[in-house]
Amino acid sequence: MANITVDGTCCKGCNICLTVCPKGIFVKSRKRNTYGTNMPAVENAEACVGCRMCERLCPDGAIDVDTEGDK
Amino acid sequence: MNKLYEKYIKKESLPTLFCPGCGNGIIQRAAMEAIEMNGCKEETACVSGIGCSSWIPCYLQLDVIHTMHGRALPFAEGLKLAQPDKKIMVFTGDGDCVAIGGNHLLHAAARNIDLTVVMVNNNIYGMTGGQKSPTTPLEAKTKTSPYGCIDMPMDACGLVMTLGASYVARWTTAHPVQLTRSIAEGMNHKGFAFIEVLSQCPVQAGKNVWGEKDPAKIMDLYKKYTYMTKTGEVDPAGARSASAIEGKLPIGVFRNDPDAPEYLEKVEAKLAECGIR
Amino acid sequence: MDGKPEKRNEVVLQGNEACAKGALYAGCRFFAGYPITPSTEIIELMSGEMQKAGGAFIQMEDEIGSACAIIGARWGGSKSMTATSGPGYTLMQEAIGFAAVTETPIVIVNVQRGGPSTGQPTLSSQQDIYQARYGSHGDYEIIVLSPSSVQEMYDFTIRAFELAEQFRTPVILLADEVVGHMREKIVIKDGTEEIKSEKHQYVVSPQEDFFKGANSTVEGQLHDDQGRRIGHIASKSGDFIYNINRKIQDNIDSIASIDTYCMEDADVAIVAYGSVARPSLNAVKHARGIKDDRFMSKAKIFRDLFKRGVSETLSSDYGHLKVGLVKINTVWPFPEELLKQATKNVETVIVPEMNIGKYSREVERALRDKKVIPMSKCGGDIHTPTEILDKILEVEGLDEEVK
Numbered sequence: 001m002a003n004i005t006v007d008g009t010c011c012k013g014c015n016i017c018l019t020v021c022p023k024g025i026f027v028k029s030r031k032r033n034t035y036g037t038n039m040p041a042v043e044n045a046e047a048c049v050g051c052r053m054c055e056r057l058c059p060d061g062a063i064d065v066d067t068e069g070d071k
Numbered sequence: 072m073n074k075l076y077e078k079y080i081k082k083e084s085l086p087t088l089f090c091p092g093c094g095n096g097i098i099q100r101a102a103m104e105a106i107e108m109n110g111c112k113e114e115t116a117c118v119s120g121i122g123c124s125s126w127i128p129c130y131l132q133l134d135v136i137h138t139m140h141g142r143a144l145p146f147a148e149g150l151k152l153a154q155p156d157k158k159i160m161v162f163t164g165d166g167d168c169v170a171i172g173g174n175h176l177l178h179a180a181a182r183n184i185d186l187t188v189v190m191v192n193n194n195i196y197g198m199t200g201g202q203k204s205p206t207t208p209l210e211a212k213t214k215t216s217p218y219g220c221i222d223m224p225m226d227a228c229g230l231v232m233t234l235g236a237s238y239v240a241r242w243t244t245a246h247p248v249q250l251t252r253s254i255a256e257g258m259n260h261k262g263f264a265f266i267e268v269l270s271q272c273p274v275q276a277g278k279n280v281w282g283e284k285d286p287a288k289i290m291d292l293y294k295k296y297t298y299m300t301k302t303g304e305v306d307p308a309g310a311r312s313a314s315a316i317e318g319k320l321p322i323g324v325f326r327n328d329p330d331a332p333e334y335l336e337k338v339e340a341k342l343a344e345c346g347i348r
Numbered sequence: 349m350d351g352k353p354e355k356r357n358e359v360v361l362q363g364n365e366a367c368a369k370g371a372l373y374a375g376c377r378f379f380a381g382y383p384i385t386p387s388t389e390i391i392e393l394m395s396g397e398m399q400k401a402g403g404a405f406i407q408m409e410d411e412i413g414s415a416c417a418i419i420g421a422r423w424g425g426s427k428s429m430t431a432t433s434g435p436g437y438t439l440m441q442e443a444i445g446f447a448a449v450t451e452t453p454i455v456i457v458n459v460q461r462g463g464p465s466t467g468q469p470t471l472s473s474q475q476d477i478y479q480a481r482y483g484s485h486g487d488y489e490i491i492v493l494s495p496s497s498v499q500e501m502y503d504f505t506i507r508a509f510e511l512a513e514q515f516r517t518p519v520i521l522l523a524d525e526v527v528g529h530m531r532e533k534i535v536i537k538d539g540t541e542e543i544k545s546e547k548h549q550y551v552v553s554p555q556e557d558f559f560k561g562a563n564s565t566v567e568g569q570l571h572d573d574q575g576r577r578i579g580h581i582a583s584k585s586g587d588f589i590y591n592i593n594r595k596i597q598d599n600i601d602s603i604a605s606i607d608t609y610c611m612e613d614a615d616v617a618i619v620a621y622g623s624v625a626r627p628s629l630n631a632v633k634h635a636r637g638i639k640d641d642r643f644m645s646k647a648k649i650f651r652d653l654f655k656r657g658v659s660e661t662l663s664s665d666y667g668h669l670k671v672g673l674v675k676i677n678t679v680w681p682f683p684e685e686l687l688k689q690a691t692k693n694v695e696t697v698i699v700p701e702m703n704i705g706k707y708s709r710e711v712e713r714a715l716r717d718k719k720v721i722p723m724s725k726c727g728g729d730i731h732t733p734t735e736i737l738d739k740i741l742e743v744e745g746l747d748e749e750v751k
Contacts, residue, residue, distance in 0.1 A: 007072045010085070014092030014273075019287035037091065056104075056247040057290075059089060059096025061076035081563075084576055116558050118420065121568075129565065134558040135575075136423060136566040139446050142416040145380075145408060149417030150558065152404040153378055153424025157559055178409040338399075347400055 002048040003066040006040055010062035013037030017054040017063060023047040026054065033062075079103040079112075084130050089123065092286030094244035094270030098191055099127045101247055102160065105254035106133075115158045115258075118147040120172060122164035123198045124191030124270070141172030144179045147186050155335050158187065158258050165192040165206040169227050173205075180231040180263050184334035187257040187264045190227055193272035194280050201275035211280045228267050228325060237262035237331035240324040243269040243293035253324060262333045269293055269320070297322045357536045363501040363528045364389035364431075366536075367457055367521065368397065370505030371429050375540050376455070377403030378428035380417035382410055382436060385469040386525040387459035390431035401540075411436035415443030419452050423566060425557040427509060427543070431457035433525075434467055437476060438483070444518050445484030448592065450566045451553040453512035453545065455505070457521040459528040460622075462728050471728025472525035474622055474702040480520045481680045487589050489596035491603055492520040492680040496625040498532035504677070506541065511603060513545040515595055516555065522679060524702070526623035526730055550595035552588055596681050604683035607675040608690050610636055614672030616743055617694040619687070619711055621676040624700050624731055628673050631736035635669035671740055679707070684714045691715060696743050698723055700731045 004025065006017075011033040017026045017040055025048055029041035039062075050067045072080075089095045106112055117128030121140035128135045138146045147161045168176055168190045179186065195213060196202040202215040203222070210219040232239050238260040242250040250268060257264030271277070271289040283289050300323040342348040361369065368390050371379070379398050381391035391407070398405040403426065408414040411432050418428035432440060437458045447454050460476050462468025476483075480492045491511050493504040501523060508519040547555055554575045556562035565575025570585045578584040596603065610632055611617065620628040632638075674690050676683060691697060697715055699708035700723040708722035723739055725731050 010072055010076075012086075012091035014286050016092060016287045016290070019291075035086075035091075053247070055073060056100060056251075057097055057244070058073070058100075059091075059093055059286075060087065061073040061080065061096070061100060064073045081565075081576075083574075113561070114559070129567070129577075132563050134423075134562070134564050136420065136450075137568055138416065138419075138566075139442055139568060142412060142443070145413035145416035146420035148406065148408075148413075149378065149380060149420030149422075149428070150424045151420075152406055152417070153421040153426040153428075154559060155404075157424075174409050175413055178413070338404075342399055 002045060002050055004042045004045050004048060005064050005066070006042060007062040007064070008033040008039055010060045011039040012060050013039050014059060015040065016057050016059065020053045020057050022051065022053070023049060075100065075103050075107065079106070079132055080130050081132055087130055088126055090274045092271065092273045093123070094193065094268070094272070095124055095127050095191060097244045097247055098124070098189065098250070098268050098270060099130070101251040102127065102189065102254055103131065104251045105258060108251070108255045109258055111158055111258065114156070115160060116150060117160045117162060118143045118150060119162040120164070120167040122167045122196070123272075124164040124193070125162055125167060127162045127191070128160070141167050141170070142175065143167065144172060144175040144186070144188070148179060148184055151184060151186060151335070160258065161186055161188040163188065163190050165190065165194065165227070166196050166204040169205040169225050176227070176231065177234060180234040180236040180265065182334040183235050183237055183263045183331055185261055185263070187254065188266065189254060190265065190267045191270045192227070192267050193270045193276055195272050195276035197272045197275045201279070208280065213279055228265065231263070231265045232326055235331065236265045237326065237328040237333075238264035239326045240265070241267040241269070241320070241322045243290070243297060243322060244271060245290040245293040246322065256327070260327070260329065261336070262328070262331050296320060299323050300325065302327050357538060358533055359536055360531055360533050361498055362389060362531050363495075363498045363523065364459065365393055366498045366502040366534055367431070367505045367523070368393040369536055370502040371455070371509070372397060372401050373537055373539070373541055374427065374506040374509035375543055376427045376429045376509065377401065378418060378421035378426040379403070379430065380406050380408050380414040380421070380428070381430050382408055382414050382432065384411070384433045384436045386461055386528050387431045387433040387457065389528070390457060411439040412443065415440040415456065418454050419443060419447050419450070422452050422454055423558050423564070427453075427513070429455040429457065431459065433459045434461045434463055434469070435465065437479065441479070441483040444490070445486055445488065446568050447518040448484065448488035448490060449486070449568060449570065451516040451551050451555070451592065452518065452566070453516050454518050455508045455512055455521060456518060457505070457523060460522065460524040468728050470525070472623065472702060472730060473726070473728065474524060474624065475704075476522065477679060477701070477703060477706050480522050487593060489593045490520060490680060491515065491517060491596065491678065492522050493677060494522045494621040494679045495527055496622055496675060497527065498530055499534040501527060502534055502536060510543055513543050514548065515599065515603070516548055516551045516553070517596065522622065524623050548595070550591060550598070552591045600681050600683065600685070603678055603681060604686050605677040606683050606686045606690060607677060609673040609675070611672035611674065611690055614670050615694050616669070616671045616696045616698065616740060617674055617691045618671065618698045618700065618736065619674045619676065620700055621679050621707065624702060625673070625675040627731045627733045628700055628736055629675070630733040631740065632671050632673045634733060634737055635671040635740055637668075669740060669744060682710055682714065687711070687714055691718065695719060696721065698736070698739055698743065700725070700736055700739070702726070702730060
């Protein structure tokens, strides 16, 4: 179980995370980030395997994956 | 915000000027992670030129010189000579490094001076609005090649290998783990470490060069049109024959030669030999 | 004190060598350069001596690289310098603008040769006088020193490093081929001078050297005190431009320097800088009937007089001419107040220079109530004292009498 957060002040809505997550945890949403574009929502976070590809491939450092024991 | 960003980014400078989906942010994070892996934040300074990719270090909490177009390498060489024990990273783009700064690239590689150069290759002049760059593939239509590019794209990795750069690698933004490892290796490597990163420019290069505007799909193309090599497998002549559209482009660490004599070591050895130091 | 005479380190040096020695004394510990006539002796000497002094030397691939490398090295904490001439100086212009906007203290030596373009590699000129001031694009003020002797090559190089650190600005040492290749006996100093780089109140940019934990951002775009770009904000950018210009303009009093000779009772002044100040001084001495202790130059003047057919008997007429010399040491920023003060009693000002007459325009602007006579000489030859004497006679209305 991971705690995945998407920071709306950083996210620019490029949707790379939607494609790179092997478990399809990120989905499109109607929620707006501070730039006014649609930002992803996190669904089904318990499926996360902790590969952190979303973190590595988010160009704006908006995604933080906090797995258990990770500080 | 990501924990790594919390530590390394100058928050007051945000947002970055990169377009949504730009590969520069991915490379920025890879560089941060590499510095974190090496634990050398205090010993690292960054130098960059002009262009989108040269803004990468400007958001980092490090000593940074954001220099003139094409001249990042001479600035970095001066800084390195003044501070020989420190790690100097250079962020530069394909136009910055190969076109206007080509002469400096040749000489820095031939000296094999201890720098870590990250060349972000997006195959286009992005900041000025999408003109042909030295790495734009043949037939690509850009703002300054409206009928299709006729200039043979240059291969920077092959070029610096022929001149004696002792660490040469090429990765793409679709290979962030390998890229991070390569940057970390390059920083620890004594010698000229040249890391080319194919990076998507969804806005300016997207449609005309790759036929695709979606950054994630361009990254898929990077996976599709590249093949992995082992260290030392690619000879410079072979590397030159590939381009991003036709055929597949080799990626990987092409050369990692820790025994190649480094410029500052050569200087010290010569001075010792002559009894000056 | 045991009454011994003070030890004087007197040596015979070439101007270019004196410049290199001066830089080493001033604590310059990084030199990057590219060979170009007539400044090559500086890089040659530095290639051997810099590393002995514990510094670093590199021969770069071009002058652009040289100018950039010294800026990089300065942020690494080493006082740094490069030297060049003519076309090389043109190539360095962008880096000079970068140093001005990032407020990096560097010293660039331009041993002028004739231009434009490849021009006259082996002959002298003062044609770069305006390029030294306004060579790079954009508004910036700069400090330019112009030496007229080998001793001044040495002293002004040291002064250039002091001014660069004091005002966080690039400083140009605008020498020329005549001074660069001349050999004279000069007094040099032992050891190394400690030039402190204090935080300057007028400086806007970050000032802390690298690797001191300050996370300095050195930014070529207009920026604030943290190095963050403000180039897209018109009001802040305007303040920045005014600041880096006022930094020099408002401190002209502590920068500007001129020397005057026989100006107390003069009614004609010669305003000269660089090597042209030498024949000018000689002409003044002749006009005043002052005995020149240097036999050779005296002999040369008589030879000139003889060649030019000026009757020798008339040379005694010179003795009563009230002529003085104002030698400009800091050509930029223009020492306007000092010049006005020095020339307040004269009516006529002659400005001999080895170019098309560029500096005389600035003199004319400053001295509006005087008659300013440009005395241009192009082609690579320096003015002879006789030519300047002739001009003085012409001005005094004596030329017809002489002929």
